[in-house]
Amino acid sequence: MRMIFMSGGARAKALRYLLEKGENVVAVITPRVSKQNSRFEEIVLTAIEFGIPVFPVTKETLYSVLESIQYDLMISCGFSYIIDRKSLSTAKYAINIHPTLLPAYRGYRSGPYIIMNSETVSGVTVHWLTEEMDRGDIIAQQSFSISKFDTLKSLYRKSQEI
Numbered sequence: 001m002r003m004i005f006m007s008g009g010a011r012a013k014a015l016r017y018l019l020e021k022g023e024n025v026v027a028v029i030t031p032r033v034s035k036q037n038s039r040f041e042e043i044v045l046t047a048i049e050f051g052i053p054v055f056p057v058t059k060e061t062l063y064s065v066l067e068s069i070q071y072d073l074m075i076s077c078g079f080s081y082i083i084d085r086k087s088l089s090t091a092k093y094a095i096n097i098h099p100t101l102l103p104a105y106r107g108y109r110s111g112p113y114i115i116m117n118s119e120t121v122s123g124v125t126v127h128w129l130t131e132e133m134d135r136g137d138i139i140a141q142q143s144f145s146i147s148k149f150d151t152l153k154s155l156y157r158k159s160q161e162i
Contacts, residue, residue: 002026003073004066004091005047008080012042013160015077016096019050027069031080032056066090076129085131088142094129101125101141106134109151120146122155124162 005015006029018025028047030040055065059081064088066074074091076083078099088094100110102125114122123143128136134162144158 001073002071003075004029004069004071005052006030006074006076006079007043008040008078011078012046015043016047018075019046019052025050025052026051026071028054029062029065029079030056032053032058063087063089063090074129082131082133083129088129088131095139096127096129096134096136098125098127098134099156101143102127102134102138108133111155114146114155115150115152122146122159124159 002024003018004027005018007015008031011126014029015025024099030043046056055069057065062081062083063086067090069090072092074083074088074094076094076096078097083094098106100106100114101121101123105113105122121143122142125141126139126155127134128139130136142162144162150158
């Protein structure tokens with residue numbers, strides 16, 4: 001299955017995992033790298049290391065880039081933009097990997113709220129992408145325990161391991 005990996009954050013470990021497993025990643029889509037979003041650089045460097053073409057996009061250019069790539073599966077993992085219906089229509093399948101246990105803690109930067117609310121469990125959710133952020137049907141979830149000593153960094157590490 002030909003897949004694209006869309007990421008706007010430090011999700012290079014997830015991309016590397018797919019590539020090392022031999023998955024057919026045909027493109028990486030990321031917001032344009034700048035000084036303000038230099039955290040995207042690692043994903044770009046990982047793609048280059050494996051010879052995968054990288055397409056930096058804006059909200060306005062996303063559809064035309066997606067339309068130009070032949071692929072079956074869209075994987076969104078920390079992508080910065082809400083993907084509209086037209087862009088979603090370019091994929092046979094479209095999934096998102098979200099670093100919390102949905103339906104709780106939808107949206108961007110949900111980690112601080114997990115700690116502020118003294119949650120004892122969090123996890124990762126894979127769900128179908130829809131136009132509405134983090135509202136698609138859940139495909140799979142895996143949880144992990146949170147201790148009173150966990151930080152945003154340790155929650156991030158635990159979710160990355162999954």
